[in-house]
Amino acid sequence: TQLLEQSPQFLSIQEGENLTVYCNSSSVFSSLQWYRQEPGEGPVLLVTVVTGGEVKKLKRLTFQFGDARKDSSLHITAAQPGDTGLYLCAGRPYNAGNMLTFGGGTRLMVKP
Amino acid sequence: KAGVTQTPRYLIKTRGQQVTLSCSPISGHRSVSWYQQTPGQGLQFLFEYFSETQRNKGNFPGRFSGRQFSNSRSEMNVSTLELGDSALYLCASSPLAAGANVLTFGAGSRLTVL
Numbered sequence: 001t002q003l004l005e006q007s008p009q010f011l012s013i014q015e016g017e018n019l020t021v022y023c024n025s026s027s028v029f030s031s032l033q034w035y036r037q038e039p040g041e042g043p044v045l046l047v048t049v050v051t052g053g054e055v056k057k058l059k060r061l062t063f064q065f066g067d068a069r070k071d072s073s074l075h076i077t078a079a080q081p082g083d084t085g086l087y088l089c090a091g092r093p094y095n096a097g098n099m100l101t102f103g104g105g106t107r108l109m110v111k112p
Numbered sequence: 113k114a115g116v117t118q119t120p121r122y123l124i125k126t127r128g129q130q131v132t133l134s135c136s137p138i139s140g141h142r143s144v145s146w147y148q149q150t151p152g153q154g155l156q157f158l159f160e161y162f163s164e165t166q167r168n169k170g171n172f173p174g175r176f177s178g179r180q181f182s183n184s185r186s187e188m189n190v191s192t193l194e195l196g197d198s199a200l201y202l203c204a205s206s207p208l209a210a211g212a213n214v215l216t217f218g219a220g221s222r223l224t225v226l
Contacts, residue, residue: 033215042116042202042217043155088155098145098206098213099168102155 003027004091006103013079014111021074021106023089029101030094032065032072037086037105079110114138116205116218124224130191133221137184137205143167144186145215146178149200158201161186190223198225 005024013019023032031050035043047056049065049072056063060083062075072089086107090100117136125131137144146158157170161180178188184205190197200222204215 035217041219042204044217045214048214090155092213097162097167098143098160098204098215099157099170100145100147100155100215101157102147104154 004089004101004103006089006106008106009104010107010109012109012111015080016078017110019076019079019108021087021089021108022071023073023091023103024071025091025101026070027091027093027101028069029091030069031092032069033090033092033100034063034072034074035088035090037088043086043088076108079108081110081112084108084110116203116216118201118203118218118221120221121219122222122224124226125193126226127193127195129193130189131193131223132187132189133201133203133223135186135188135203135205135218137186137203138216141205141207141216142184143206143208143213144180144184145204145206146186146188147202147204148172149202149220150198155202158188193225195225198223 033048034046037043047063052069053067054065060077064073086105088105089103119134143162145160147155149155160168164180175191180186200220202220204217206213206215
């Protein structure tokens with residue numbers, strides 16, 4: 001069974017601060033996705049990283065896939081209250097269709 | 113374009129009962145995956161269907177089953193409910209069954225077992 005360890009579990013910061021969320025595994029994934037989930041809703045895809053070492057930017061969010069395709073990070077610059085939510089990483093094993101392995105999630109609260 | 117629709121949104125059952133949850137994927141999507149989300153275990157994969165065939169199955173007991181119809185709509189069934197089955201059940205649809213796919217999740221069906 002492939003596991004994804006996500007840290008930190010909880011993060012409470014002030015508006016304007018930077019933060020980084022980490023996702024680590026001992027297993028190799030064909031791709032890794034990051035989702036954000038709001039209360040009462042399903043997860044919404046933010047980004048998919050496919051190539052080892054890949055870096056993708058989405059406005060103030062920067063996503064990185066590790067060279068060995070075992071880990072990933074999400075960095076948010078100048079966090080805003082609208083960034084509040086549950087952030088989930090999900091790894092796609094090879095030859096596993098849409099059977100994603102999810103990290104435990106990081107619950108982020110950004111206070112004004 | 114309509115998103116993924118899950119029904120019912122909320123339901124309460126008692127131990128020993130069974131439950132059926134429904135998922136209507138985005139039009140044109142042929143793959144439907146089901147996940148269970150709990151505070152303790154997070155999101156765990158239940159099963160995936162593509163063109164009416166189960167493609168993958170997670171590590172859940174046989175009480176959890178599912179099926180997909182020719183119009184790609186999917187149902188999952190949980191029999192002999194246990195307290196630990198209380199969870200948010202999420203359905204996700206995608207056009208394909210493999211690759212760096214975009215999964216679109218529904219809002220979920222929140223099941224409470226008393």
